[in-house]
Amino acid sequence: MQFDRRGFLKITGLTLLGLSAKPGWEVFSKIDQPEPSPTAETLAKIRWAMVVDLKKCWSAKEGCRDCIDACHRIHNVPNMGTLKDEIKWIWTEPYEKVFPEHELEYSEEDYRHRSVMLLCNQCDDPPCIKYCPTRATWRREDGIVMMDFHRCIGCRYCMAGCPYGSRSFNWRDPRFFIKNINLEYPTRVRGVVEKCNFCVERLAQNKIPACVEACKEKALVFGDLKDPKSEIRETLKFKTIYQRQPELGTKPKVYYIL
Amino acid sequence: MIDHRQKIIGEDTALFEHIWKTGKGFYITVSILGALVLLGLYAYITQYRTGLTVTGLSRQIFWGVYITNFVFFIGISHAGTFISAVLRILKAEWRRPISRASELTTVFILMFGVGSVLIDLGRPDRMLYAIRYAHFRSPLLWDVCSIATYLTVSSISLYLALIPDIAMLRDLGGKREWFYRILSLGWRGTEGQHRRLEKAIGFVSVLVIPVMITVHTVVSFVFAMTIQPLWHSAIFGPYFVVGAIFSGVASVIVVMAVLRKGYHLENYIKPVHFNNIGIFLMAMTLLWFYFTLAEYITIVYGNEPVHMAIFWSKISGKFAPLFWLHFVLCFVIPLPILAIRKYRTIRGIVIASISIILGMWLERFVIIVPTLTKQRLPVEGAYYIPTWVEWSILAGCISLFMLLYVLFTKVFPIVPVWEVREGRKKAVTMVSERIKSYLPEQETLDK
Amino acid sequence: MENLSQAETEKIMYDGKKIILGLIIFLGLITYPIWHNTVSGKTSYVPKPESPTDKDKKECVEPKAFIRVNHKTLLEDWKFSVVRNGMRTYQASNKKTYTISLNRTCMNCHRDKVKFCDQCHNYMGVTNKCWDCHIYPKQLVKE
Numbered sequence: 001m002q003f004d005r006r007g008f009l010k011i012t013g014l015t016l017l018g019l020s021a022k023p024g025w026e027v028f029s030k031i032d033q034p035e036p037s038p039t040a041e042t043l044a045k046i047r048w049a050m051v052v053d054l055k056k057c058w059s060a061k062e063g064c065r066d067c068i069d070a071c072h073r074i075h076n077v078p079n080m081g082t083l084k085d086e087i088k089w090i091w092t093e094p095y096e097k098v099f100p101e102h103e104l105e106y107s108e109e110d111y112r113h114r115s116v117m118l119l120c121n122q123c124d125d126p127p128c129i130k131y132c133p134t135r136a137t138w139r140r141e142d143g144i145v146m147m148d149f150h151r152c153i154g155c156r157y158c159m160a161g162c163p164y165g166s167r168s169f170n171w172r173d174p175r176f177f178i179k180n181i182n183l184e185y186p187t188r189v190r191g192v193v194e195k196c197n198f199c200v201e202r203l204a205q206n207k208i209p210a211c212v213e214a215c216k217e218k219a220l221v222f223g224d225l226k227d228p229k230s231e232i233r234e235t236l237k238f239k240t241i242y243q244r245q246p247e248l249g250t251k252p253k254v255y256y257i258l
Numbered sequence: 259m260i261d262h263r264q265k266i267i268g269e270d271t272a273l274f275e276h277i278w279k280t281g282k283g284f285y286i287t288v289s290i291l292g293a294l295v296l297l298g299l300y301a302y303i304t305q306y307r308t309g310l311t312v313t314g315l316s317r318q319i320f321w322g323v324y325i326t327n328f329v330f331f332i333g334i335s336h337a338g339t340f341i342s343a344v345l346r347i348l349k350a351e352w353r354r355p356i357s358r359a360s361e362l363t364t365v366f367i368l369m370f371g372v373g374s375v376l377i378d379l380g381r382p383d384r385m386l387y388a389i390r391y392a393h394f395r396s397p398l399l400w401d402v403c404s405i406a407t408y409l410t411v412s413s414i415s416l417y418l419a420l421i422p423d424i425a426m427l428r429d430l431g432g433k434r435e436w437f438y439r440i441l442s443l444g445w446r447g448t449e450g451q452h453r454r455l456e457k458a459i460g461f462v463s464v465l466v467i468p469v470m471i472t473v474h475t476v477v478s479f480v481f482a483m484t485i486q487p488l489w490h491s492a493i494f495g496p497y498f499v500v501g502a503i504f505s506g507v508a509s510v511i512v513v514m515a516v517l518r519k520g521y522h523l524e525n526y527i528k529p530v531h532f533n534n535i536g537i538f539l540m541a542m543t544l545l546w547f548y549f550t551l552a553e554y555i556t557i558v559y560g561n562e563p564v565h566m567a568i569f570w571s572k573i574s575g576k577f578a579p580l581f582w583l584h585f586v587l588c589f590v591i592p593l594p595i596l597a598i599r600k601y602r603t604i605r606g607i608v609i610a611s612i613s614i615i616l617g618m619w620l621e622r623f624v625i626i627v628p629t630l631t632k633q634r635l636p637v638e639g640a641y642y643i644p645t646w647v648e649w650s651i652l653a654g655c656i657s658l659f660m661l662l663y664v665l666f667t668k669v670f671p672i673v674p675v676w677e678v679r680e681g682r683k684k685a686v687t688m689v690s691e692r693i694k695s696y697l698p699e700q701e702t703l704d705k
Numbered sequence: 706m707e708n709l710s711q712a713e714t715e716k717i718m719y720d721g722k723k724i725i726l727g728l729i730i731f732l733g734l735i736t737y738p739i740w741h742n743t744v745s746g747k748t749s750y751v752p753k754p755e756s757p758t759d760k761d762k763k764e765c766v767e768p769k770a771f772i773r774v775n776h777k778t779l780l781e782d783w784k785f786s787v788v789r790n791g792m793r794t795y796q797a798s799n800k801k802t803y804t805i806s807l808n809r810t811c812m813n814c815h816r817d818k819v820k821f822c823d824q825c826h827n828y829m830g831v832t833n834k835c836w837d838c839h840i841y842p843k844q845l846v847k848e
Contacts, residue, residue: 005444039791083640084316100563127485133402134384135393140791148788149838153387154310154380156320157398160630161484169320169380171311181840184808189837190309191380204793248485 043141047124047225048198049253050212051235052117056219067117068092070214071196076187078177087168089196090119090211099242099256111258117220119211120145120166120196121244121252128167131157137193143253144198154191163248167195198222225253263430273673276521277427283520284664291661298654301647302377310380312647318640319630323648324378326622327655330505331371332405332477333498333618337506338364338412339470341535342419343463349692351685352534354677355526359517360510361416362672366662367509368409370655375401377651397479408466408473415462418455421445422676434669474502481625487564488557488629497549504542504588505618508611511535513663515608517672526673529604536607539614540596547589568632576641577628584624587617754824757814766797766810780807780835807839817843 060066068090071077080086092115096102102111126145129137136151137158159167173190181187185201188194199209207213212220223232235257242256267274305312315322341360345353376385392399425445428438445451478498481489491497511532518527557569572581592610595601627642666672718724742748757763765772767779783805786792795803803810815821818841826833 043791084314085311086317088317131396131398131484133393133396133398134387134391136387136391146788150784150788151384151387151391152381153384155375155378155398156380157396157480159320160481160486163485165318168317170309171315172309183840183842183844186808186838186840189381189834193380200791204791 040141045226046142047253048122048143048203049223049225049232049255050119050122050198050209051221051232051255051257053219053221053235054114054116054256054258056217057117057215058114060217060219064216066214066216067211067220070210071199073180074182074210075185076174076178076182077194078174078187079179080172080174080177085171087170087174087194089168089194090117092117098244102242116256118164118166118244119254120198121164121250121254122196122198124251124253125249127163127248127250128158128161131161133157140200144200144203145195146200147192147194147197149186149188149192149194152192154193156193158193163250164244164252167193169193266426266430268679270675270678272522272525273671273675273678274430276667277669277671280668284668287664288661291657291664294653294657295661296654297650298652298657301650301654305377305647305651306382310378312645314642314644314648316640316642319627319642321378321626321630322642323623323644323652324374325626326619327652328371328374328378329477329498329622329626330619331367331374331655332474333502333505333622334509334615335364335368335371335408335412335506336470336474336499336502337508337510338362338416339466340503340507341510342415343466343470346459346463347467350534351681351689352531354681354685355523355673356510356514356531356535357677358416358419358674359513359672361412361419362663362666363506363510363513364412365409365416366659366666368405368412370659372405372409373655397476397483400476401480404469404473404476408469411462411466411469415459415466418459418462419674419677420670421455422447423671423674426675427670471499474499486629487562487632488568489625491553493549493553493556497553500542500545500549501618501621504539504546505615507535507539507542508614508618511539511607511611512615515604515611517667521667521672523673526678532604532607533602536596536602536610539607539610540593543589543592543596543614547593550585564632568628571632572624572628576631577624580620581624584617584620587613588621589617591617750828752824752828754822755815755817755820757816759814764799765814766795766803768798771798780811783807807835808841812841817841819843 057064068088071090072079072088075089077087077089095111095114095116098116098118122143122145124139124143126139129135129139129145132138132152133155134151134153136148136153138146138148140146154169156169159169170188170190170192175181175187178187199207199211202209208222209220212222221232221235223230225232227233236255239257242258243252243254244256246252313322313324338360341353342357346357376382379385388399388402392402394400421442422445424438425442425447428435428442475495475498478494482491482494484490514527514531514535518524554569557565571577591613595606595610631640631642767775772779783795786795787805793805795805797803812818818836825831
């Protein structure tokens with residue numbers, strides 16, 4: 001290689017290529033395989049799930065919002081005041097919208113227009129986590145689909161991935177819209193996506209999720225599916241279990257029993 | 259001194275005049291564009307200060323005008339590659355005057371495609387996290403990679419083809435001589451340099467075509483890889499590429515017409531160029547129609563309730579006016595103009611192109627938003643009406659693109675002078691030799 | 706002006722006095738940030754973050770010298786540990802185990818961000834976004 005400008009450029013190019021080989025390899029070999037968490041093994045022994053007993057839920061008084069209010073209160077979920085900007089971790093929809101596959105035209109008239117409690121299904125094969133460009137949302141080994149509000153860039157691709165509409169976005173600064181701030185839990189900042197997290201901070205203190213605790217009818221059961229003696233496994237025995245759109249292959253972990 | 263300048267300019271004064279002569283039209287154009295850019299900037303500052311709530315987006319419909327802009331601008335960027343690279347490989351001589359105008363469209367509009375996504379982010383201050391914490395399973399990351407590659411390769415292609423012209427401007431001397439001298443990289447126009455340049459441009463032209471196809475396929479994968487009804491479709495990859503080339507070529511036609519009129523390039527950009535591109539645009543119209551038909555007819559025959567809900571909202575429901583308007587603009591208006599020779603004049607082709615550009619923006623909108631209104635759990639009362647912020651930013655992006663384009667033409671010639679001259683000198687002999695080589699060998703007459 | 710040779714003409718700086726005077730004024734103005742604090746006595750200002758006064762809150766998670774330099778890295782590691790790894794306990798160098806929590810550990814002792822964190826941060830011109838989300842114990846009392 002003669003040493004003129006072209007030669008110099010060729011050598012520089014090759015050098016840069018060589019220098020970037022090692023760091024490049026390190027970056028690409030870590031694709032989608034973050035460092036395994038030190039708690040991964042212990043967490044993998046658990047599989048959190050929730051059962052919603054619809055009959056018990058419907059036996060409550062008209063317009064009961066105990067679970068929603070408890071969740072939104074302790075997690076500082078703001079009330080934005082408009083449908084456009086709303087943020088909700090738990091909400092309700094009419095039965096025929098939640099389970100459109102249940103033929104209601106000639107049957108089950110009692111269930112039509114009844115409110116069904118909805119939240120993030122904490123799927124075992126979540127479609128939402130695939131799309132996050134920064135891995136700000138991921139599935140923990142114990143089944144909870146986690147959100148890292150520090151890393152979220154607000155692209156809302158996870159919202160496009162969720163077939164259940166479980167995620168909300170902070171269109172503006174939420175601080176002003178929280179009635180009574182709970183000091184124990186941070187708020188979010190504008191521009192990040194949020195959703196139900198199965199009260200992961202309460203689980204760390206061996207408490208059950210706030211919605212489960214707040215339900216006066218005891219319609220919500222929460223527990224570890226991998227523990228054969230847990231209350232949730234008892235509840236699920238011999239029952240017909242409904243899930244939201246199981247044919248999508250997301251393996252949701254919120255079960256409904258009627 | 260005057261002699262030597264005249265020798266370089268030769269008979270092609272029109273190609274250099276727009277660099278030196280600044281008329282009233284230029285100042286008016288720049289003022290209007292500048293005002294729109296300032297409006298767009300003000301709108302973005304409003305959004306940056308308050309949050310995305312100033313747009314019409316909502317929990318149900320969280321992607322709207324900005325993502326439409328993203329897909330639309332990236333789509334337009336396919337024109338340059340197509341006209342410059344593909345025609346160069348096909349050895350189509352008529353590409354000579356228009357190759358730089360189209361490459362420039364590509365390079366500049368790509369920046370606004372990327373910009374549109376960044377404008378849409380909830381936390382733009384964290385935009386570099388996509389690189390620092392890159393998660394390669396996300397189609398958005400594939401986008402980042404492919405668009406970065408495309409921008410790099412297109413810029414290189416634009417620059418390489420610019421070098422001989424920069425050298426010409428350097429030789430003309432004047433105040434900006436130092437600027438052109440640095441950029442010309444010591445080009446002397448020797449035989450060896452020309453050979454190397456041709457090789458490099460040829461290599462880049464071949465490289466940029468798969469990159470171009472990848473880019474818009476990957477943009478379509480942002481939608482096609484989700485399980486949302488009417489997005490999760492295998493046809494999206496080729497559909498979007500075809501749509502991109504379609505809208506891109508239409509944009510380049512408009513750009514060509516404006517440059518031709520504004521800079522008096524009638525001698526160089528001739529009706530035959532428009533005719534040829536017009537015929538290609540007609541082919542793209544039909545191809546676009548084929549893909550659209552294939553997409554919607556499979557949905558209808560599948561008859562899945564979730565899909566049909568959105569389908570009907572497009573055909574006869576909330577989005578029917580926009581859907582049918584886009585169909586008219588993309589197909590019904592352009593096809594007769596482009597197909598019938600009587601109407602395929604420059605004016606006709608430009609009208610068809612403007613119609614196509616508007617129609618294709620609407621097409622992206624009509625692909626993105628109706629799926630979000632229904633998803634799988636329709637929320638009552640969800641609607642999407644873009645606010646002034648979104649429209650201003652769209653206007654600002656387009657105006658800034660045009661402004662940068664116009665400023666480019668003030669520094670560099672927009673018609674590649676060296677390519678036109680090469681065509682003048684060598685093309686006729688080259689092409690006639692090439693054609694002779696196709697014909698059967700002359701048999702000797704004595705039997 | 707006498708007739709000067711070309712060499713001598715080139716050695717004269719025309720309007721020399723004005724230029725040098727202008728340069729001195731310009732340098733003085735542009736170095737204002739450097740000399741202002743010294744002149745106005747502000748360099749003697751030392752930020753005084755308020756330490757907690759309770760008897761049982763005298764020992765921090767790590768020694769003062771370490772914390773002063775490394776608290777940013779420590780908090781980032783804590784953030785990663787809790788949010789991304791699910792590990793909520795920290796083994797300190799003093800062999801004690803602490804719960805990792807900005808509010809329940811750090812702010813439990815240093816209750817007022819304005820009187821503690823901001824004292825040094827404002828002096829150094831450091832901004833952080835922690836408080837966009839996290840709430841310190843004394844915050845709502847003021848609001």
